[in-house]
Amino acid sequence: MGHTLALNADWQPISLLPLSSLSWQDAIKAVYLDAARPLHVYEGWQVKSPSRTFNVPSVIIFKDYIKFRRGLGYSKDLLYLRDGYTCQYCLKVFPSSKLTVDHVIPKSKKGGTGYLNFVASCEPCNFKRGNDTRIQPKTKPYRPTYHELVKKYRAFPISIPHESWKEYIGWEENLIRINPPSGEPGYTRLETEPERLAKKLGLLDDE
Numbered sequence: 001m002g003h004t005l006a007l008n009a010d011w012q013p014i015s016l017l018p019l020s021s022l023s024w025q026d027a028i029k030a031v032y033l034d035a036a037r038p039l040h041v042y043e044g045w046q047v048k049s050p051s052r053t054f055n056v057p058s059v060i061i062f063k064d065y066i067k068f069r070r071g072l073g074y075s076k077d078l079l080y081l082r083d084g085y086t087c088q089y090c091l092k093v094f095p096s097s098k099l100t101v102d103h104v105i106p107k108s109k110k111g112g113t114g115y116l117n118f119v120a121s122c123e124p125c126n127f128k129r130g131n132d133t134r135i136q137p138k139t140k141p142y143r144p145t146y147h148e149l150v151k152k153y154r155a156f157p158i159s160i161p162h163e164s165w166k167e168y169i170g171w172e173e174n175l176i177r178i179n180p181p182s183g184e185p186g187y188t189r190l191e192t193e194p195e196r197l198a199k200k201l202g203l204l205d206d207e
């Protein structure tokens with residue numbers, strides 16, 4: 001998760017899966033390049049270039065509406081989310097580090113890849129099942145929708161770096177944990193002027 005929540009021109013996060021956030025460097029660049037404006041800042045966290053001081057923003061809003069494709073590519077994290085971090089064989093909930101992807105129709109039997117053939121499984125169940133297709137998952141694999149996954153995502157606790165994100169992200173208060181960025185000094189010195197930094201990162205053309 002980045003330091004700065006990135007809102008679209010309609011005041012909604014640009015994306016929810018994952019939550020659109022930027023590193024403080026990219027957030028300052030977006031503001032400096034006039035693509036976005038800061039809505040909230042970190043108290044006491046400033047960065048200095050040789051000529052200017054910036055408050056690190058915790059939330060920025062983009063000036064132009066950014067069209068975001070709602071199509072869902074396959075990812076392991078989204079698969080686990082679809083299955084509620086629940087092993088589809090023993091129905092116990094696990095952290096994602098303890099889950100594996102099980103091919104419902106095994107590779108050896110020409111099972112496909114992706115949402116239509118994968119389910120979340122704990123390691124012991126995956127091992128126990130092997131290629132035995134008589135053991136079937138509780139829920140048949142299916143392609144989730146964007147809205148379904150957003151709803152499921154919001155049912156889990158979330159850790160955010162700043163209080164100001166709360167009003168924009170749509171999570172229940174009791175599921176939110178504030179985890180401020182650690183190890184960031186009160187002041188950070190930018191090595192270069194923002195223009196040079198932006199050029200280095202390909203955001204501005206060298207003329």
Ligand SMILES: [Zn+2]
Pocket residue numbers: 087088089090091092121122123124125126
């Ligand atoms: Zn299991």
